[in-house]
Amino acid sequence: MxxxxxxxxxxxxxxxxxxxxxxxxxxxxxxxxxxxxxxxxxxxxxxxxxxxxxxxxxxxxxxxxxxxxxxxxxxxxxxxxxxxxxxxxxxxxxxxxxxxxxxxxxxxxxxxxxxxxxxxxxxxxxxxxxxxxxxxxxxxxxxxxxxxxxxxxxxxxxxxxxxxxxxxxxxxxxxxxxxxxxxxxxxxxxxxxxxxxxxxxxxxxxxxxxxxxxxxxxxxxSGRLTAEVTVQGQANHAGTTPMADRHDALLAAARLTVAVPSLTGPGGVVRVATVGDCQVSPGAWNVVPGRARVIVDLRDMSEDNLRAGLDRLRAMGQEAGSATGTTVDVTEVQRVSxxxxxxxxxxxxxxxxxxxxxxxxxxxxxxxxxxxxxxxxxxxxxxxxxxxxxxxxxxxxxxxxxxxxxxxxxxxxxxxxxxxxx
Missing domain, CATH: 3.40.630.10 (Zn peptidases)
Structure with missing residues (x-):
C-alpha cells in the first residue's frame, strides 16, 4: 500500500x-x-x-x-x-x-x-x-x-x-x-x-x-459542563405508602432525565446533553427512593450556551421537584471551556x-x-x-x-x- x-x-x-x-x-x-x-x-x-x-x-x-x-x-x-x-x-x-x-x-x-x-x-x-x-x-x-x-x-x-x-x-x-x-x-x-x-x-x-x-x-x-443533580425525597414502604403521599426521589430524577434531551436540537441551547450516571438510595426494591443523584454532561462550542444549558437544567429540576414533592439541587462540578x-x-x-x-x-x-x-x-x-x-x-x-x-x-x-x- x-x-x-x-x-x-x-x-x-x-x-x-x-x-x-x-x-x-x-x-x-x-x-x-x-x-x-x-x-x-x-x-x-x-x-x-x-x-x-x-x-x-x-x-x-x-x-x-x-x-x-x-x-x-x-x-x-x-x-x-x-x-x-x-x-x-x-x-x-x-x-x-x-x-x-x-x-x-x-x-x-x-x-x-x-x-x-x-x-x-x-x-x-x-x-x-x-x-x-x-x-x-x-x-x-x-x-x-x-x-x-x-x-x-x-x-x-x-x-x-x-x-x-x-x-x-x-x-x-x-x-x-x-x-x-x-x-x-x-x-x-x-x-x-x-x-x-x-x-x-x-x-x-x-x-x-x-x-x-x-x-x-x-x-x-467542545466545552464541557458537568452538573450533579441531587434529589431529596422521603423513603418509605413501597407497599403501604399511597401513591398520592409519596415523595419519590427517583421519579423526580427520571422526569429530569427524560427532559435533558430537550436542551439540544432546534429548541435547545447546547449541542449534546447526556445523563450518564444515576445512584438511588436506599436502593431496595421494596422502598420508595428517598434520595437520587444523577450526573448531567453538557457540551457545546459556546461558553454562553453552556451557561444557558445549566440555567435551563436548574429550571427543569425545579419543575420536577414541584411535580413530585421533592427538593432538587443542581450543582456545577466541572467546566472546561x-x-x-x-x-x-x-x-x-x-x-x-x-x-x-x-x-x-x-x-x-x-x-x-x-x-x-x-x-x-x-x-x-x-x-x-x-x-x-x-x-x-x-x-x-x-x-x-x-x-x-x-x-x-x-x-x-x-x-x-x-x-x-x-
Whole structure:
C-alpha cells in the first residue's frame, strides 16, 4: 500500500510500517474481546511507552521521558535551537477500549519523523513528537495529566490523590512510571515556546464515515459542563405508602432525565446533553427512593450556551421537584471551556488535503483531547480521519487502513509546511 506523491510532498509515509506498528502496539494490553486495556501508569502503559520509544529511536529522534511521564522524541532543525513544531497524542486507553484512540496519532507522528529521517529532509525548526501521559483519566485522577502539566494547569494537591486500585498516591505511581513528581513544574512550557501543535486522531463519531469524507478539519474542541443533580425525597414502604403521599426521589430524577434531551436540537441551547450516571438510595426494591443523584454532561462550542444549558437544567429540576414533592439541587462540578483551533493551522490542513486530492469538512470535536491544553501554549490544529460506525472506546473501534494512511499523509504535509520558517 502506498500514498500518492505530490509536489507538496517530496516524500511519502511508509504505509506498511505504520499499519504494522499499530498492530504491534495493539498487542500490548490486548483483551480477549479484541480491545485494549492500557490504563495510565500501568505495567501495560509503560510497556507500550517503551515500545514506542524504540520506534522513535529508529526514526532518528532523541528520546526521553519528562517529569510528567510524557514520552518525548526530538530532532533538531536546520536552525538549531528555537521553538519546535510538536506532534502528539496519547498511548493510554480506557479499559477494553480500541486500538486507535490516541495511539494512532502518536504512531502517525513517529512515522512522519521516520519518513523525514529516511529521506534526509530537515525542517527549519526542531521537531518534537510527544505521547502525553494519562489522557483518559481512568486512574481516578484528573484526565490529560501530561498535557495539563505542559500547559501549567495541574490542580493543587493532584499529586496526592490516591490512584484507583492502588494504595499509592499519584506522585508515587508517576515516579514508578518514569516521571519525577518533584520536578513536574519544570515540564511547563510558556506560551509562544512552541511554534505549533498538531494532533491527528480518529474522529470517534459518525460525521466523516456518514458523509464519505476523507479528512476532518477540527474547528475546535467542545466545552464541557458537568452538573450533579441531587434529589431529596422521603423513603418509605413501597407497599403501604399511597401513591398520592409519596415523595419519590427517583421519579423526580427520571422526569429530569427524560427532559435533558430537550436542551439540544432546534429548541435547545447546547449541542449534546447526556445523563450518564444515576445512584438511588436506599436502593431496595421494596422502598420508595428517598434520595437520587444523577450526573448531567453538557457540551457545546459556546461558553454562553453552556451557561444557558445549566440555567435551563436548574429550571427543569425545579419543575420536577414541584411535580413530585421533592427538593432538587443542581450543582456545577466541572467546566472546561471550549477551545477553538487556530485558523492558520486549519488552513494548513485544508491546503494539504486539497493538494492530496482528499475531500474534507470542518467539524467540532465532541470529545476532549490533549490539544485543548496545548492550545494554551501554541497555535493548535487537529486532523480527524473516519471512524467506522462512529465507534470509539470499544473493542470494535476501527478505521480503514486506507484512511489511516491518508491521515498520516496529511500530517506529513502539514509538518513540512509548518516546519519551515519561510
Amino acid at each position: 502506498t500514498t500518492t506523491t505530490t509536489p507538496l510532498l517530496p516524500t511519502r509515509v511508509d504505509a506498511d510500517r505504520l499499519l504494522s506498528n499499530l498492530e504491534r502496539l495493539r498487542a500490548i494490553g490486548a483483551t480477549p474481546e479484541g480491545g485494549v486495556t492500557r490504563r495510565a501508569f500501568s505495567r501495560e502503559d509503560v510497556k507500550g511507552q517503551e515500545f514506542v520509544a524504540g520506534l522513535m529511536r529508529e526514526a532518528g529522534l532523541d528520546v526521553r521521558v519528562d517529569a510528567a511521564a510524557n514520552l518525548v522524541g526530538t530532532r533538531q532543525g536546520r536552525g538549531g535551537t528555537g521553538a519546535p513544531l510538536v506532534l502528539g497524542s496519547h498511548l493510554d486507553t480506557v479499559p477494553g477500549g480500541g486500538a486507535y484512540d490516541g495511539a494512532y496519532g502518536v504512531l502517525a507522528a513517529v512515522e512522519v519523523a521516520h519518513t523525514l529521517h529516511e529521506s534526509g529532509t530537515v525542517l527549519d525548526r526542531p521537531l518534537c513528537v510527544m505521547a502525553f501521559s494519562n489522557e483518559e483519566g481512568t486512574t481516578g485522577t484528573p484526565a490529560m495529566f501530561g498535557s495539563r502539566a505542559v500547559a501549567g494547569c495541574l490542580e493543587p494537591g493532584e499529586l496526592d490523590l490516591v490512584v484507583t486500585g492502588q494504595d499509592r498516591a499519584l506522585a508515587q505511581v508517576l515516579d514508578a512510571a518514569g516521571g519525577d513528581s518533584r520536578c513536574v513544574d519544570d515540564v511547563r512550557r510558556a506560551p509562544g515556546s512552541v511554534a505549533a501543535y498538531l494532533e491527528l486522531h480518529i474522529e470517534q463519531g459518525p460525521v466523516l464515515i456518514g458523509s464519505g469524507t476523507d479528512i476532518g478539519i477540527v474547528e475546535g474542541i 471550549p477551545t477553538p483551533c487556530d485558523p492558520g493551522r486549519r488552513a494548513t490542513v485544508r491546503r494539504v488535503a486539497d493538494a492530496l486530492g482528499l475531500s474534507s469538512v470542518t467539524l467540532p470535536s465532541g470529545a476532549g483531547h490533549d490539544a485543548q491544553w496545548m492550545a494554551r501554549v501554541a497555535p493548535t490544529g487537529m486532523i480527524f480521519v473516519p471512524s467506522e460506525d462512529g465507534a470509539s472506546h470499544v473493542p470494535y473501534e476501527h478505521t480503514a487502513p486506507a484512511d489511516l494512511v491518508r491521515g498520516a499523509g496529511v500530517l506529513l504535509g502539514c509538518t513540512l509546511l509548518e516546519g519551515m520558517t519561510t
